[in-house]
Amino acid sequence: MKSTEIRNRFLQFFARHGHEVVASSPLVPANDQSLLFTNAGMVQFKDVFLGRDRRPYTRAASAQRCLRAGGKHNDLENVGYTARHHTFFEMLGNFSFGDYFKRDAIRYAWEFLTGEMGLPADRLWVTVFEGDDEAARIWLDEIGVDAARFSRIGEADNFWSMGDTGPCGPCSEIFYDHGPGIAGGPPGSPEADGDRYVEIWNLVFMQFDRDREGRLNPLPKPSVDTGMGLERMAAVMQKVTSNYDIDLFQGLIRAVGEVLDLSDLRDKSLNVIADHIRAAAFLVTDGVVPGNEGRGYVLRRIVRRALRHGHRLGATDPFFYRLVAPLIREMGEAYPELARDQAHVEAVLKQEEERFAETLSQGLRLLEQDIAGLKAGGVIPGATVFRLYDTYGFPADLTADIARERGLSIDMVGFEREMTAQRNRARAAQSFRGDEVVVAGETEFCGYEEVSVPVRVRALAAGGRT
Numbered sequence: 001m002k003s004t005e006i007r008n009r010f011l012q013f014f015a016r017h018g019h020e021v022v023a024s025s026p027l028v029p030a031n032d033q034s035l036l037f038t039n040a041g042m043v044q045f046k047d048v049f050l051g052r053d054r055r056p057y058t059r060a061a062s063a064q065r066c067l068r069a070g071g072k073h074n075d076l077e078n079v080g081y082t083a084r085h086h087t088f089f090e091m092l093g094n095f096s097f098g099d100y101f102k103r104d105a106i107r108y109a110w111e112f113l114t115g116e117m118g119l120p121a122d123r124l125w126v127t128v129f130e131g132d133d134e135a136a137r138i139w140l141d142e143i144g145v146d147a148a149r150f151s152r153i154g155e156a157d158n159f160w161s162m163g164d165t166g167p168c169g170p171c172s173e174i175f176y177d178h179g180p181g182i183a184g185g186p187p188g189s190p191e192a193d194g195d196r197y198v199e200i201w202n203l204v205f206m207q208f209d210r211d212r213e214g215r216l217n218p219l220p221k222p223s224v225d226t227g228m229g230l231e232r233m234a235a236v237m238q239k240v241t242s243n244y245d246i247d248l249f250q251g252l253i254r255a256v257g258e259v260l261d262l263s264d265l266r267d268k269s270l271n272v273i274a275d276h277i278r279a280a281a282f283l284v285t286d287g288v289v290p291g292n293e294g295r296g297y298v299l300r301r302i303v304r305r306a307l308r309h310g311h312r313l314g315a316t317d318p319f320f321y322r323l324v325a326p327l328i329r330e331m332g333e334a335y336p337e338l339a340r341d342q343a344h345v346e347a348v349l350k351q352e353e354e355r356f357a358e359t360l361s362q363g364l365r366l367l368e369q370d371i372a373g374l375k376a377g378g379v380i381p382g383a384t385v386f387r388l389y390d391t392y393g394f395p396a397d398l399t400a401d402i403a404r405e406r407g408l409s410i411d412m413v414g415f416e417r418e419m420t421a422q423r424n425r426a427r428a429a430q431s432f433r434g435d436e437v438v439v440a441g442e443t444e445f446c447g448y449e450e451v452s453v454p455v456r457v458r459a460l461a462a463g464g465r466t
């Protein structure tokens with residue numbers, strides 16, 4: 001079953017059950033400065049969940065384009081390393097705004113998977129939030145899920161929130177077992193973070209609005225927000241064990257092979273490039289331009305990572321922008337805005353590519369010299385990471401990506417020390433002129449909350465564009 005058919009069947013299924021089919025919103029959320037990118041289907045409905053916005057319907061379904069490459073949900077580092085994570089992906093979702101709650105949400109999901117999609121129940125695993133007896137009872141007693149494939153999970157995985165504040169609640173997740181032979185253990189086990197048991201659908205029982213102090217305030221009406229990864233579902237339906245082997249990605253990967261003139265299409269760099277062209281093209285379509293801060297810097301980081309992988313595969317001429325046309329072939333029907341903007345997207349990406357071309361190879365040469373003496377497990381000094389960043393335009397995560405391929409890591413603390421020193425120099429120069437200006441680059445780390453970021457940067461990021 002092709003990806004397109006799954007998308008359509010999902011929307012039709014929920015339309016039959018009284019849901020309004022709503023178009024995907026852009027990757028840049030409208031009127032929401034607290035969020036860097038649309039990272040789930042519920043984002044465009046946030047105010048409806050909060051009771052601040054009313055719609056003429058109480059049930060909706062969508063195929064939402066999502067980006068997880070910065071902010072609270074960041075899967076950039078997973079791309080190229082897992083079979084199931086993308087930066088850009090499509091989330092199929094059904095929503096209830098104070099209409100149905102746990103029972104119907106669970107029934108619809110089960111009916112869609114085992115009925116509409118015809119999946120065998122014994123390949124599906126279910127989890128609920130540890131304290132959610134109500135959901136557990138529905139799954140075990142009403143649906144009849146086998147207790148051997150059912151588990152209760154803690155807050156880290158089974159309590160969903162969009163960001164640090166906003167709508168949230170306990171959730172119930174459905175996993176598909178791709179079978180022995182793939183590394184990974186069942187949900188909740190120590191080996192769960194593998195590609196064998198893949199989370200395909202998350203049902204969030206939206207009950208709270210988390211405020212800035214972290215308090216959970218009950219929402220006016222309990223609601224439902226679900227999200228299913230289209231690419232993961234396509235892998236299941238197409239009986240492949242990697243998202244990169246589905247129809248949509250195979251089309252793109254063949255196109256990468258053509259523009260780079262490759263005969264072997266198995267290198268993981270092709271997967272990374274195929275992932276990144278989707279993210280980059282949709283970001284430009286949705287109004288983001290490469291830049292040095294906020295969303296623009298995330299786009300720049302994605303493009304530069306893709307170009308580095310292209311270089312690794314032997315690219316000598318601009319190639320990335322040439323993937324826009326094949327992408328439109330794969331996705332233009334579902335997303336006509338992409339096709340409408342083709343010339344603009346190509347021009348923006350080509351310009352960014354030309355801009356980085358020269359410093360990319362120079363920077364890589366410098367890096368090779370600096371790491372020549374390092375053995376596996378070694379650390380690339382902060383000063384090198386900084387020089388690559390400052391002189392050659394290598395975002396730190398780009399250098400980290402190269403390091404990881406070689407079994408090395410980067411000295412992030414040392415890099416930050418250099419950044420702070422540079423900022424202090426810049427600030428001294430600014431105060432000399434008496435201006436109060438935000439130094440360029442200070443918000444560049446908004447995708448990095450996980451690593452230690454200087455407090456000032458984090459404060460700026462929190463109040464700024466993340």
Ligand code: ATP
Pocket residue numbers: 068075084085086087088089091199200201202227228229230231232
């Ligand atoms: P995972 O634990 O696999 O990282 P998640 O719990 O972070 O997934 P959710 O926030 O629950 O994901 O999103 C709902 C669904 O969207 C997931 O069940 C999955 O099918 C899909 N999904 C999430 N992240 C990605 C991604 N990076 N690439 C592709 N699909 C994704």
Ligand code: MG
Pocket residue numbers: none
């Ligand atoms: Mg995740």
Ligand code: MG
Pocket residue numbers: 157199
């Ligand atoms: Mg998960």
Ligand code: MG
Pocket residue numbers: 157173199202
């Ligand atoms: Mg989840």
